[in-house]
Amino acid sequence: MTDTTTHHRICPLCEACCGLEIKVQAGKVISIRGHEADVFSAGYICPKGVALKDLHEDPDRLRTPLIKRDGAFVQASWEEAFAEIQRRVPPLMAAHGRNATAVVVGNPSAHKIGLLTYFGKLARALGTKNVFSASTLDQMPKQLASGLMFGHWLSIALPDIARTDYLLVLGANPLVSNGSMWTVPDFKGKARALQARGGRLVVIDPRRSETAAVADAHHFIRPNADVFLLAAMVNTLFAERLVKLGTVADRVTGVAEVQQVVTPFTPETVAVRCGISADTIRELTRELAGARRAAVYARIGTCTQEYGTLSSWLVDVLNTLTGNLDAPGGVMFARSAAFASNTAGKPGIGKGISTGRHHARVGGAPEVYGELPITCLAEEIETPGEGQVRALFTVASNPVLSSPNGPRLARALDTLEFMVSMDIYLNETTRHADVILPGVSPLEDFHYDVAFPQLSWRNHARYSPPVLPVTPGQPEEWQTLLKLAAIVQGKGAEVDASALDDAQFADDAQRLFGAYADDVIDATRGLKGPQRALEVALRSGPYGDGFGTKPGGLTLAKVMASNTSGGIDLGELQPRIPEMLRTPSGKVELAPPSLLADMARAVADLAKPAPDLVIIGRRDVRTNNSWMHNLPVLAKGPFRCTALVHPTDAARLHLVDGAMARIANGPRSIEAQVHFSDEMMPGVVSLPHGWGHDLPGARLHLAAQRPGANLNALLDDQLRDPLSGNAVLGGVAITMQALS
Numbered sequence: 001m002t003d004t005t006t007h008h009r010i011c012p013l014c015e016a017c018c019g020l021e022i023k024v025q026a027g028k029v030i031s032i033r034g035h036e037a038d039v040f041s042a043g044y045i046c047p048k049g050v051a052l053k054d055l056h057e058d059p060d061r062l063r064t065p066l067i068k069r070d071g072a073f074v075q076a077s078w079e080e081a082f083a084e085i086q087r088r089v090p091p092l093m094a095a096h097g098r099n100a101t102a103v104v105v106g107n108p109s110a111h112k113i114g115l116l117t118y119f120g121k122l123a124r125a126l127g128t129k130n131v132f133s134a135s136t137l138d139q140m141p142k143q144l145a146s147g148l149m150f151g152h153w154l155s156i157a158l159p160d161i162a163r164t165d166y167l168l169v170l171g172a173n174p175l176v177s178n179g180s181m182w183t184v185p186d187f188k189g190k191a192r193a194l195q196a197r198g199g200r201l202v203v204i205d206p207r208r209s210e211t212a213a214v215a216d217a218h219h220f221i222r223p224n225a226d227v228f229l230l231a232a233m234v235n236t237l238f239a240e241r242l243v244k245l246g247t248v249a250d251r252v253t254g255v256a257e258v259q260q261v262v263t264p265f266t267p268e269t270v271a272v273r274c275g276i277s278a279d280t281i282r283e284l285t286r287e288l289a290g291a292r293r294a295a296v297y298a299r300i301g302t303c304t305q306e307y308g309t310l311s312s313w314l315v316d317v318l319n320t321l322t323g324n325l326d327a328p329g330g331v332m333f334a335r336s337a338a339f340a341s342n343t344a345g346k347p348g349i350g351k352g353i354s355t356g357r358h359h360a361r362v363g364g365a366p367e368v369y370g371e372l373p374i375t376c377l378a379e380e381i382e383t384p385g386e387g388q389v390r391a392l393f394t395v396a397s398n399p400v401l402s403s404p405n406g407p408r409l410a411r412a413l414d415t416l417e418f419m420v421s422m423d424i425y426l427n428e429t430t431r432h433a434d435v436i437l438p439g440v441s442p443l444e445d446f447h448y449d450v451a452f453p454q455l456s457w458r459n460h461a462r463y464s465p466p467v468l469p470v471t472p473g474q475p476e477e478w479q480t481l482l483k484l485a486a487i488v489q490g491k492g493a494e495v496d497a498s499a500l501d502d503a504q505f506a507d508d509a510q511r512l513f514g515a516y517a518d519d520v521i522d523a524t525r526g527l528k529g530p531q532r533a534l535e536v537a538l539r540s541g542p543y544g545d546g547f548g549t550k551p552g553g554l555t556l557a558k559v560m561a562s563n564t565s566g567g568i569d570l571g572e573l574q575p576r577i578p579e580m581l582r583t584p585s586g587k588v589e590l591a592p593p594s595l596l597a598d599m600a601r602a603v604a605d606l607a608k609p610a611p612d613l614v615i616i617g618r619r620d621v622r623t624n625n626s627w628m629h630n631l632p633v634l635a636k637g638p639f640r641c642t643a644l645v646h647p648t649d650a651a652r653l654h655l656v657d658g659a660m661a662r663i664a665n666g667p668r669s670i671e672a673q674v675h676f677s678d679e680m681m682p683g684v685v686s687l688p689h690g691w692g693h694d695l696p697g698a699r700l701h702l703a704a705q706r707p708g709a710n711l712n713a714l715l716d717d718q719l720r721d722p723l724s725g726n727a728v729l730g731g732v733a734i735t736m737q738a739l740s
């Protein structure tokens with residue numbers, strides 16, 4: 001009999017950050033379940049957590065670098081892979097300049113401390129303005145609106161679900177997605193508890209989603225109409241004298257400007273556009289204003305549309321004008337133990353944010369938080385001229401499937417002079433690379449969430465050690481990033497990443513701690529990389545021991561020691577205004593001028609007729625964007641890449657349930673299986689994204705058996721929210737035709 005060991009590991013697959021209990025026997029995972037004692041997730045788990053075993057064991061998961069030689073990938077050593085990059089990239093940069101390079105970082109990097117804390121080093125070393133990420137396919141509108149209002153892009157107002165009496169959800173399906181920009185494992189359990197104490201959950205969605213199905217009320221809305229609904233609700237608050245600012249009354253500027261700008265949006269003027277009656281809009285507003293404690297939460301359905309930033313902003317305008325901002329039971333801000341900018345520096349005031357410091361060369365889109373819209377990438381590669389992108393680095397990113405007009409991007413990638421991918425699969429995007437550098441399996445990595453404690457429903461600090469040892473010779477991803485940074489800086493492929501890290505840490509310590517730098521370096525001796533960064537962040541953070549000046553405070557050792565007992569609970573959310581604000585005025589900026597100005601676009605749009613058939617996206621609990629369709633435990637069961645169509649639309653379009661149909665958007669079209677469903681609002685079709693695993697050259701054997709259709713092959717890469725640069729992924733007009 002071999003001994004069984006038990007390990008506790010935070011799941012890195014989605015934003016819920018569940019604590020898992022993993023049993024290992026003879027180096028193999030034998031079971032994965034929720035960790036009941038976890039202070040944050042209390043045993044909750046979804047099927048993806050269980051799939052970490054399949055991910056670890058997946059024969060298609062890359063364990064060694066690959067180099068493309070004469071058009072075919074061959075296995076290579078790490079030395080060979082770095083040498084190849086060294087041979088190709090520095091000469092290209094010398095000949096064409098820094099902007100001839102581009103870098104794209106994708107979703108999994110938000111879940112890995114090594115990628116998240118070291119990606120910036122590669123981006124800075126490249127020195128290119130061509131930095132792209134999944135943020136502009138996702139939450140950039142929310143980050144921008146929050147940055148403008150509260151002074152930092154990760155200062156996100158979070159529903160205090162444990163104490164609220166009324167939760168209004170727009171464009172989110174947390175029952176399936178497990179929450180986003182809101183880390184809230186077991187949303188269903190928390191929603192039930194809200195209902196059990198007499199509270200109400202109300203959902204606004206063009207589909208009767210899984211979340212809508214358990215809600216007390218659900219209203220269909222025409223896709224892309226949230227800005228109108230929200231503006232009309234704000235209008236109604238003023239018209240019916242329901243505005244109250246509550247505890248933040250002295251800390252808010254711009255109320256009069258907001259009142260002014262929503263004047264055109266009466267419930268009557270927006271009703272048709274929204275597909276919601278004026279009476280219902282008034283009723284919703286009164287309910288929200290009348291609830292003792294209430295919160296409005298909106299997510300990707302409201303971000304990935306033409307008015308993403310305006311909608312995200314109006315959500316928090318509603319929260320503020322109903323007296324729910326920074327109030328228990330309303331929306332509040334997390335106080336994260338490490339890495340949060342809104343706990344650092346001078347409290348209550350700051351530089352605020354700025355955008356447009358540079359622009360995309362071809363499309364002219366403004367930079368936001370150092371990034372350009374990912375939908376600009378293809379044209380930056382295709383368009384000749386100074387600054388044309390010739391070399392690309394992708395990091396945990398699959399834009400051929402995840403970004404609109406993926407086929408165009410795929411063609412563009414083929415024209416690159418050189419491409420490096422840090423990725424664990426040879427997939428739809430990485431097949432275009434010249435070198436692929438794999439990351440370690442999550443079970444071989446230690447884990448601490450950098451971003452999600454800043455978005456959590458409750459404050460906590462949790463650390464997981466690696467479950468399994470790393471394959472000898474395989475660098476951790478932070479080391480690979482440092483090595484790449486060194487190569488593009490001309491330091492050579494031979495450079496010792498660890499020594500480089502020590503030198504950079506010494507510089508950082510000097511900058512951050514001045515006279516105390518040597519003490520900090522001494523105190524962290526023996527640690528390296530992201531673990532050292534974590535020790536510094538925890539000890540100098542709001543609960544930290546201040547390197548001995550606050551005895552009893554948090555240290556890395558203390559957080560590590562809590563691993564088996566489920567981490568350290570740091571309590572429920574607390575009011576934090578004004579201390580957390582980083583705006584130049586030291587106030588909540590309710591009426592940022594750029595947002596007020598953009599409302600003119602919405603006014604002009606009100607009169608436009610809505611298209612009669614539009615498409616939106618969908619998530620399924622057994623998927624995660626584009627990359628988990630190769631795992632047996634998730635891939636089994638009914639086929640999930642189906643187009644849901646309302647029976648009345650199906651009848652008018654002569655579609656057949658279960659049969660294939662062509663879905664077209666101008667010149668672009670895909671073929672997908674139709675499924676009739678009265679979950680859909682008439683005139684709206686829903687198809688999940690992340691599918692289309694039938695592209696030649698990828699190595700995803702299981703996924704290729706049921707490839708599905710790529711929604712993003714249909715969508716337009718020129719449609720963006722102009723403020724945030726976020727792609728429009730929903731509410732796009734389509735036609736449908738039965739295929740016999």
Ligand SMILES: Nc1nc2c(c(=O)[nH]1)N[C@H]1C(S)=C(S)[C@@H](COP(=O)(O)OP(=O)(O)OC[C@H]3O[C@@H](n4cnc5c(=O)[nH]c(N)nc54)[C@H](O)[C@@H]3O)O[C@H]1N2
Pocket residue numbers: 105106107108112134137138300395396397398399401402403422423424425427429438439440442617618624625626627689690711712715729
């Ligand atoms: N139409 C439509 N398109 C969408 C969306 C939508 O709702 N509708 N959603 C958008 C959203 S919200 C997002 S976040 C994006 C996501 O889009 P991407 O950022 O492209 O992320 P994924 O599709 O999850 O692909 C992740 C990639 O990382 C690799 N990977 C996985 N784990 C690791 C690891 O540990 N290390 C490394 N180095 N690589 C790893 C995978 O193999 C894969 O190539 O998709 C967007 N695209």
Ligand SMILES: Nc1nc2c(c(=O)[nH]1)N[C@H]1C(S)=C(S)[C@@H](COP(=O)(O)OP(=O)(O)OC[C@H]3O[C@@H](n4cnc5c(=O)[nH]c(N)nc54)[C@H](O)[C@@H]3O)O[C@H]1N2
Pocket residue numbers: 014015107138170171172173174176177178179180204205206207209221222223224225226299300301302305616617618619620621622623624625730731
């Ligand atoms: N199982 C699973 N979980 C995931 C992911 C996954 O792929 N699978 N992806 C993760 C990622 S990267 C993210 S960003 C999060 C996203 O998390 P969520 O924001 O909860 O994402 P969805 O489940 O796509 O829910 C979006 C909802 O918006 C609705 N919708 C579409 N258009 C509109 C509109 O115009 N207005 C309104 N009001 N609603 C609209 C859709 O019908 C859908 O129900 O999920 C994360 N969690």
Ligand code: SF4
Pocket residue numbers: 011012013014015016017018044045046047048049050178185
């Ligand atoms: S909800 Fe599922 S995928 Fe998300 S963290 Fe929890 S177990 Fe992992």
Ligand SMILES: [Mo]
Pocket residue numbers: 107134138
């Ligand atoms: Mo996302």
